Amino acid sequence: MDLKKLSEFLKENKVPAFRLNQVRDAVYKNFAASWDEIAVLPAPLRDKLKAGFRIHSVEVVETQTARRGDAVKFCFGLKDGHRIETVLLKLLADKWSLCVSTQVGCPVRCAFCATGRKGLKRNLSPDEIVDQFLAAAAYLKQTRGQKIGSVIFMGMGEPFLNYEAVLEAVNTLSDQQMIGLGHRHISVSTSGHVPGIRRFAKDLPQCNLAVSLHAVEDELRNELVPMNHNYPLSQLSKAIADYIAITKRKVFIEYVLMDGVNNSRSQALKLNSWLRAVAAPKYFTINLIPYNHTGGKFKAPAKERVQVFAGLMEGYGFETTVRKSMGEDIAGACGQLAGK
Numbered sequence: 001m002d003l004k005k006l007s008e009f010l011k012e013n014k015v016p017a018f019r020l021n022q023v024r025d026a027v028y029k030n031f032a033a034s035w036d037e038i039a040v041l042p043a044p045l046r047d048k049l050k051a052g053f054r055i056h057s058v059e060v061v062e063t064q065t066a067r068r069g070d071a072v073k074f075c076f077g078l079k080d081g082h083r084i085e086t087v088l089l090k091l092l093a094d095k096w097s098l099c100v101s102t103q104v105g106c107p108v109r110c111a112f113c114a115t116g117r118k119g120l121k122r123n124l125s126p127d128e129i130v131d132q133f134l135a136a137a138a139y140l141k142q143t144r145g146q147k148i149g150s151v152i153f154m155g156m157g158e159p160f161l162n163y164e165a166v167l168e169a170v171n172t173l174s175d176q177q178m179i180g181l182g183h184r185h186i187s188v189s190t191s192g193h194v195p196g197i198r199r200f201a202k203d204l205p206q207c208n209l210a211v212s213l214h215a216v217e218d219e220l221r222n223e224l225v226p227m228n229h230n231y232p233l234s235q236l237s238k239a240i241a242d243y244i245a246i247t248k249r250k251v252f253i254e255y256v257l258m259d260g261v262n263n264s265r266s267q268a269l270k271l272n273s274w275l276r277a278v279a280a281p282k283y284f285t286i287n288l289i290p291y292n293h294t295g296g297k298f299k300a301p302a303k304e305r306v307q308v309f310a311g312l313m314e315g316y317g318f319e320t321t322v323r324k325s326m327g328e329d330i331a332g333a334c335g336q337l338a339g340k
Contacts, residue, residue, distance in 0.1 A: 001054075001057070001127065001134075002057075002127060003023075005053075006020065006023065006049075006053060007020050013048070019045070022040050022041060027134065028177075028179050029179075031137040031138040031141050032055065033056065033134075033138035034055065035049050035050045035055065057127045057128050058076035058077065058132060059077045059078075060074055060076060060139070061076065061077045062075040063075075070089065070090040071087055071088065071089055071090065072088040072136075073085055073086070074086045074087070074088075074132070074135065074136060074139075076132060076135065078104070078128065083104075084104055084128075084132075085101065085155065086101055086155055087099045087155065088139075088140065094146055095149050095150075096146060096147070097149065097151065098133055098137075098150070098151050098152070099152045099154050100129055100132045100133065100151060100152070101129075101156035101157055102124055102157040102159045102165065103121075103124060103156055104120070104121035104122050104123075104124065105118035105119050105120045105156065105157070106156060107120035107161065108158050108227050109226050110191065110212070110224060110225050110226070111226075111296065111298075112214075112291060112294060112296060113294060114294040115157070123157075123161075123162040123165060125165060126165045129165060130173065130179075133151060133173065150181070150185040151181060151187070152189065153188040154210065158190065158191055158193060158227070159189065159190060160188075160195070160200070161193065163196055166188065167203055170183075170188075170204060170207065173186060184206060184207075184208070186208065187210055187252070188208070188209060189210035189212060189252075189254060190209070190210070190211060190212065191225050192212065192213075192227050192236045193227065193231065194236060194239040197209065197211075197239040198242065198243070201242065205246065205247040205249065206247075208250075208252060209249070209252065210251070210252035210253075211252070212225065212254040212256075213271075214254070214255055214256050214262060215262050215267075216271050216273075217233075218232050218233055220262065221233060224261075237278045240279070241279055244278075244283050249283075250283050250284060250285055251283060251285075252285050252287055253285070254287050255286060255287065255288050256289045257288055257291060257301050257305075257306055257309060258299070258300070259291070259298070259299050259301040261298065263305055263309050265308075268312040268313060268316075269312075271286075271313070272312075272316040272318070275318070281316065285318075285319045286318050286320045286321070287323050288313075288320065288322045288323065289323045290303075290306050290323075306322055307322070310322050
């Protein structure tokens with residue numbers, strides 16, 4: 001919602017200033033999704049607002065729920081006709097996380113990711129990013145009576161290529177007068193945009209940083225993550241080391257395991273060596289993600305191979321998790337979002 005335009009409208013129509021606070025609280029605290037839900041406003045004012053303002057800048061086109069009920073994918077329509085996807089993930093019995101998008105499509109074009117095949121259409125505005133949260137929160141409140149506890153900037157797009165909008169969105173999400181989500185409950189994932197990592201360390205040191213690594217040899221990473229051509233591993237390692245020195249925070253390393261590509265014992269050893277050259281193992285959590293099918297040439301390793309790789313990294317002293325695939329049956333898992 002564009003609160004600035006709403007404020008101007010209310011002033012022009014000589015509406016008392018406290019009405020703006022009532023709207024803000026209803027939308028950002030109680031997740032009202034329609035003007036009729038904001039009963040504290042006089043009916044004539046609600047009618048005027050209906051005619052001139054949309055509460056959300058995104059419109060729910062479709063929702064799909066995974067068979068296990070642990071993922072809900074939203075297809076949102078934007079004002080210009082573009083579409084994006086956002087996914088609610090049920091991490092525990094009553095704890096939900098929202099994976100939000102920051103761009104329509106993505107310019108990075110990672111080889112294993114469906115989003116990258118779309119290319120970049122445009123960046124999302126701060127409102128379009130935050131309104132994904134508001135729409136999903138309204139849905140969760142209405143359907144399950146539950147709340148979103150954390151946000152992950154890991155949907156469509158490279159967040160640090162839309163840095164200013166992401167920064168403003170995080171500030172809105174964490175503002176106690178707005179949504180009030182703590183910085184420690186907000187994570188931003190990057191494909192390795194070095195300038196963005198450096199800015200992030202200074203601007204949002206209490207938020208979580210995730211780096212999509214996937215390989216620690218430039219030749220292989222160039223193939224998997226083309227951004228590596230611009231910011232090779234030598235630059236990325238320095239940026240991560242500086243981030244840790246500034247923030248004293250752990251970094252989440254995202255590593256999509258692809259059979260016969262990056263899941264061998266030798267690759268695990270190289271990953272260990274590369275990370276240790278950056279910082280001590282205590283500063284990393286490695287999230288292993290078995291490849292989710294996106295129609296490309298890759299395939300996921302057998303579960304046994306995944307466990308072997310995880311065991312090796314744990315043996316090297318790293319906190320290691322294997323991400324449970326959520327929403328794969330609705331094309332809502334990692335790498336599958338395409339705004340269809």
